[in-house]
Amino acid sequence: MPKPSAQAFVPFVSVENMMRLVHQVGVEQILRDLANYIEEDFRRWELFDKTPRVASHSDVGVIELMPTSDGESYGFKYVNGHPKNTSEGLQTVTAFGLLADVYTGYPVLLSEMTLLTALRTAATSALVAKHLAPKGADTMAMIGNGAQSEFQTTAMKAIVGIKSVRLYDVDPEATKKCARNLEDSGLKVVICSSPEEAILGAQILTTCTADKQCATILTDNMVGAGVHINAIGGDCPGKTELARDILTRSTIFVEYPPQTRVEGEIQQLDDNHDVIEFWEVLTGAKQGRKDEREITLFDSVGFAIEDFSALRYVRDKVRGSDLCEPLDMLADPDDPRDLFGMLHRAKA
Amino acid sequence: MPKPSAQAFVPFVSVENMMRLVHQVGVEQILRDLANYIEEDFRRWELFDKTPRVASHSDVGVIELMPTSDGESYGFKYVNGHPKNTSEGLQTVTAFGLLADVYTGYPVLLSEMTLLTALRTAATSALVAKHLAPKGADTMAMIGNGAQSEFQTTAMKAIVGIKSVRLYDVDPEATKKCARNLEDSGLKVVICSSPEEAILGAQILTTCTADKQCATILTDNMVGAGVHINAIGGDCPGKTELARDILTRSTIFVEYPPQTRVEGEIQQLDDNHDVIEFWEVLTGAKQGRKDEREITLFDSVGFAIEDFSALRYVRDKVRGSDLCEPLDMLADPDDPRDLFGMLHRAKA
Numbered sequence: 085m086p087k088p089s090a091q092a093f094v095p096f097v098s099v100e101n102m103m104r105l106v107h108q109v110g111v112e113q114i115l116r117d118l119a120n121y122i123e124e125d126f127r128r129w130e131l132f133d134k135t136p137r138v139a140s141h142s143d144v145g146v147i148e149l150m151p152t153s154d155g156e157s158y159g160f161k162y163v164n165g166h167p168k169n170t171s172e173g174l175q176t177v178t179a180f181g182l183l184a185d186v187y188t189g190y191p192v193l194l195s196e197m198t199l200l201t202a203l204r205t206a207a208t209s210a211l212v213a214k215h216l217a218p219k220g221a222d223t224m225a226m227i228g229n230g231a232q233s234e235f236q237t238t239a240m241k242a243i244v245g246i247k248s249v250r251l252y253d254v255d256p257e258a259t260k261k262c263a264r265n266l267e268d269s270g271l272k273v274v275i276c277s278s279p280e281e282a283i284l285g286a287q288i289l290t291t292c293t294a295d296k297q298c299a300t301i302l303t304d305n306m307v308g309a310g311v312h313i314n315a316i317g318g319d320c321p322g323k324t325e326l327a328r329d330i331l332t333r334s335t336i337f338v339e340y341p342p343q344t345r346v347e348g349e350i351q352q353l354d355d356n357h358d359v360i361e362f363w364e365v366l367t368g369a370k371q372g373r374k375d376e377r378e379i380t381l382f383d384s385v386g387f388a389i390e391d392f393s394a395l396r397y398v399r400d401k402v403r404g405s406d407l408c409e410p411l412d413m414l415a416d417p418d419d420p421r422d423l424f425g426m427l428h429r430a431k432a
Numbered sequence: 433m434p435k436p437s438a439q440a441f442v443p444f445v446s447v448e449n450m451m452r453l454v455h456q457v458g459v460e461q462i463l464r465d466l467a468n469y470i471e472e473d474f475r476r477w478e479l480f481d482k483t484p485r486v487a488s489h490s491d492v493g494v495i496e497l498m499p500t501s502d503g504e505s506y507g508f509k510y511v512n513g514h515p516k517n518t519s520e521g522l523q524t525v526t527a528f529g530l531l532a533d534v535y536t537g538y539p540v541l542l543s544e545m546t547l548l549t550a551l552r553t554a555a556t557s558a559l560v561a562k563h564l565a566p567k568g569a570d571t572m573a574m575i576g577n578g579a580q581s582e583f584q585t586t587a588m589k590a591i592v593g594i595k596s597v598r599l600y601d602v603d604p605e606a607t608k609k610c611a612r613n614l615e616d617s618g619l620k621v622v623i624c625s626s627p628e629e630a631i632l633g634a635q636i637l638t639t640c641t642a643d644k645q646c647a648t649i650l651t652d653n654m655v656g657a658g659v660h661i662n663a664i665g666g667d668c669p670g671k672t673e674l675a676r677d678i679l680t681r682s683t684i685f686v687e688y689p690p691q692t693r694v695e696g697e698i699q700q701l702d703d704n705h706d707v708i709e710f711w712e713v714l715t716g717a718k719q720g721r722k723d724e725r726e727i728t729l730f731d732s733v734g735f736a737i738e739d740f741s742a743l744r745y746v747r748d749k750v751r752g753s754d755l756c757e758p759l760d761m762l763a764d765p766d767d768p769r770d771l772f773g774m775l776h777r778a779k780a
Contacts, residue, residue: 091522092447098760099440103778111775138486140501142534147506149497153488158495162508162530164537170768174439174536178762182510186490188522189512198763202771234772258769265772411759412446414526415546420518421606423550424582424613427459430451 093410097195097398101407105398106199108407112242115235118207119214119243121393129363131155132389136343144168152388158184159392161197167294176231176294177201183395193399194411197391204394205386206235208339209314210243213288215365215372216337216380217312221287222247227279227301228292228317229253229262236290236316237262241271244288248272252282280306291325292316304329309377315349316384326381328352334381335374337362339390348383359383441758445543445746449755453746454547456755460590463583466555467562467591469741477711479503480737484691492516500736506532507740509545515642524579524642525549531743541747542759545739552742553734554583556687557662558591561636563713563720564685564728565660569635570595575627575649576640576665577601577610584638584664585610589619592636596620600630628654639673640664652677657725663697664732674729676700682729683722685710687738696731707731 097105106114125132133153140147145166152159163179170176179197184190213221224246226233230253240246249271253259256277263273276282279301283289289311291301304327307313313334317325326349336359338344345355362382364370373380402408417426445453454462473480481501488495493514500507511527518524527545532538561569572594574581581599588594597619601607607623614621624630631637631654639649642665652675655661661682665673674697684707686692693703710730712718721728750756765774 096759099763100760100778102763103775106775107779133488135486138483138497138499140481140499140506140534142501142503144535145537147499147501147532147534147537149486149499149508151486151488151495151497153490153495155490158488160497160510162532162539164532166537169536172536173766173768174538175762175764175768175771178538178764180539180761184495184510184512186488186495187492187514188517188520189493189495189514190522190526191510191528196761196763199771199775230769231771238772261767261770261773265770265776411444412448413528413544414523415447415450415544416523416526418521419609420521420523421578422609422613423523423547423579424586425609427451427454427547428613430448431455 091190092412092414092416094191094194094413095402095408096411097402097408099196099199102196102199105401105407111238115203115207115210115239115242118204118394118397119211121397122204122208122390123211123366125389125393126363126366129389134340136346137388150388150391152392153186154392156186157396158186159395161388161391163201181391181395183399190414193395194413195395195398200394200398201391202232202235204390205232205316206239207243208390209236209290209316209382209384210239212337212362212382213240213244213312213314216382217244218287218310218373218376221312223250223286224288224290225250225252225282225286226290227252227282229258230292230294232292232316233262234265236292237266237271238269240288241269246271246288248274250274250276250282250284250286252276252279286311288312288314290314290316293325300327301325302330303327307379309379311379313379313381314384315381321346321351324349324352331381334379335360336381336383337365338383339385339387343387344383344385347385350383439538440760440762440764442539442542442761443750443756444759445541445750445756447544447547450544450547453749453755459586463551463555463558463587463590466552466742466745467559469745470552470556470738471559471714473737473741474711474714477737482688484694485736498736498739500740501534502740504534505744506534507743509736509739511549529739529743531747538762541743542761543743543746548742548746549739550580550583552738553580553664554587555591556738557584557638557664557730557732558587560685560710560730561588561592561660561662564730565592566635566658566721566724569660571598571634572636572638573598573600573630573634574638575600575630577606578640578642580640580664581610582613584640585614585619586617588636589617594619594636596622598622598624598630598632598634600624600627636660636662638662638664641673648675649673650678651675655727657727659727661727661729662732663729669694669699672697672700679729682727683708684729684731685713686731687733687735691735692731692733695733698731
């Protein structure tokens with residue numbers, strides 16, 4: 085068979101190679117690196133092609149495509165969300181993503197993104213908390229101790245500098261698993277038996293549960309003045325984690341309002357309720373935290389630009405290394421009009 | 433490193449393996465098979481989740497995602513369209529696609545789709561022509577002799593039974609390439625030096641050019657009574673191939689009106705101009721060709737369900753064979769909540 089041209093091969097980063105990359109760089113450093121790439125892209129937010137994710141819902145979950153482009157590169161992520169998967173031994177969220185060259189339309193990177201999504205979600209949370217959490221915040225309550233919890237905690241240590249984490253989950257086994265994974269992290273890890281216990285003395289409250297129904301993980305009386313709430317879970321129409329009264333007491337920061345109003349905590353509020361787009365805090369167009377008693381809330385749902393930043397980082401890191409392998413994914417005949425001839429000649 | 437579970441591996445069909453599949457089955461047979469799968473899905477059109485493709489346009493081309501679902505399987509295709517690519521030695525269209533299980537959200541097939549798109553586009557055209565072309569149609573004019581032309585011609589032979597093809601392209605080299613690729617096809621191949629010459633005696637007129645501007649490949653006076661027009665090219669806002677007067681004289685058949693009104697030949701007409709959805713011809717809900725003098729026009733733009741059918745076919749054919757290879761694309765820890773632990777243990 086004739087050999088395909090170099091253009092035909094798309095660099096592919098497998099799960100194994102993603103894990104190798106994380107360990108080569110170090111998990112805390114890669115979280116800092118990702119936060120830097122995300123910050124860089126958030127600062128040039130306005131030039132991106134933005135669209136709410138394209139979702140296909142079923143009774144048991146959702147499959148989504150999240151595309152965006154900065155005019156030079158195009159990226160998208162495929163991601164599913166199936167809360168019932170955990171009980172069947174499968175991941176709630178799996179993902180992969182692709183970068184392509186806008187000028188040619190040719191893909192330039194295919195990558196696993198289950199791990200990369202966990203990393204970029206945590207890096208985004210910590211980047212936001214670095215700007216909005218009260219000064220000297222050193223303790224985080226981590227409510228929901230599933231697959232994302234250690235990533236969140238590690239990013240808050242690496243980027244915000246927390247020293248202690250207080251864990252709570254409705255399932256004590258999840259908390260044990262999380263504590264075990266964090267035992268060499270250098271953090272003080274406190275296992276708590278209620279959300280009320282978990283938030284004691286915490287300046288950052290992170291909620292990361294995956295209930296499909298409107299749940300109330302935090303009630304109004306639990307949230308004192310001056311905290312920063314990092315609401316990660318929910319993220320589906322009809323899926324929330326916070327009591328509505330918390331929202332009305334908070335200054336709310338979001339990624340992309342047209343998506344967050346459908347998926348985020350603010351689906352509980354009127355469509356014209358005031359929110360601040362976080363990128364505007366980075367550029368200085370809007371103020372972040374105004375005083376010590378303000379409750380800041382990051383209503384995170386995850387946006388395509390964060391995946392774009394993460395893919396851009398991976399592309400830059402794996403280029404020319406053995407962390408990617410060439411995938412024969414594009415038919416690319418010598419004469420571009422001769423696709424049939426390429427096929428025909430391959431018969432021989 | 434711990435070995436990933438079987439769930440972590442996504443069967444991948446490379447370009448090389450797609451070519452092997454085509455030759456194992458035979459190119460005419462695979463076109464017939466694909467037409468059967470497409471017909472099966474068109475007959476159950478109403479149960480599909482349908483959305484116009486999600487397009488990201490730039491000055492030089494477009495990158496599109498085309499998702500759909502039948503409730504059991506979810507599929508999408510990534511495809512670019514860059515007419516200027518040919519002059520730079522690259523394909524105008526490259527593509528890959530994915531099937532996933534709606535119940536778990538886990539991908540079950542990743543496949544090259546540059547070749548598969550060429551095959552499914554041709555199979556769809558021929559399926560439509562089988563139902564709409566005048567009885568006994570044995571001659572096709574093929575105007576535009578680029579990468580899609582031999583696929584179109586071969587499908588019309590395999591599925592409609594044409595015996596002769598008349599080729600024309602603005603570039604004589606493209607026509608020579610097409611004629612050379614068809615020399616063992618069993619068809620009578622006639623090289624023509626104008627579109628007017630190409631359509632002489634042809635009952636099926638196929639146009640497949642990739643001009644970005646509104647072009648007029650066929651003018652009104654060229655189209656006689658009773659022909660079937662298969663308009664494949666264009667397919668972009670502002671990109672058409674036929675004079676408007678041809679459209680108003682024709683009965684127009686389309687795939688999915690919300691997409692075709694934006695991308696197809698009918699963007700030249702009012703939004704409420706009457707069109708027939710081709711699936712309704714297959715189910716018997718609407719009549720196809722009514723008489724010998726009617727001009728039938730298939731205003732083809734390519735729809736996600738055709739890609740879904742093609743991926744479904746490939747999945748069925750490669751299952752358990754050496755035509756696919758396992759791709760380590762999904763992180764799938766033993767304990768689904770222990771993604772961080774999987775990463776952590778991989779360090780060792």
